[in-house]
Amino acid sequence: MVTVRTVLITGGNRGIGFALAEEFIAQGHRVAVTARSGEGPAGSLTVRADVTDGASLDAAYAEVESKLGPVEVLIANAGITKDTLVMRMTDEEFDSVVDTNLGGTFKVVKRAVKGMLKARFGRIVLISSVVGLYGSAGQVNYSSSK
Secondary structure, three states: OOOOOEEEEOOOOOHHHHHHHHHHHHOOOEEEEEEOOOOOOOOOEEEEOOOOOHHHHHHHHHHHHHHHOOOOEEEEOOOOOOOOOOOOOOHHHHHHHHHHHHHHHHHHHHHHHHHHHHHOOOEEEEOOOHHHHHOOOOOHHHHHHO
């Protein structure tokens, strides 16, 4: 018998996050996804959130907790790319990717930990990239944030 958990997946409106949400739903879990736009898969609760904005995350967590219960499993998946060669990359392009991929992960984990410690249970999965290990041309910002 599988224990049903409340799962929150950041960036669950497409790609890996969407596929993970579908799988957790198929296994019978309560699933919420964050998205700046778009929707998560059928059967999930989509909440609007920007992982770089603490107030936005607090509002998203409050909505998930009120509708599905405390977050027991967090999948920190949200990420962006702004690829260009380092000599052409602007400070804003570098900062926005690092702020989302690294800073956003920190913020979403920090918010999740409070409830998990109180419940004395929780699981956190951070989605990375092979680019974080090996690098890739034009992705100094992305690879350093992963």
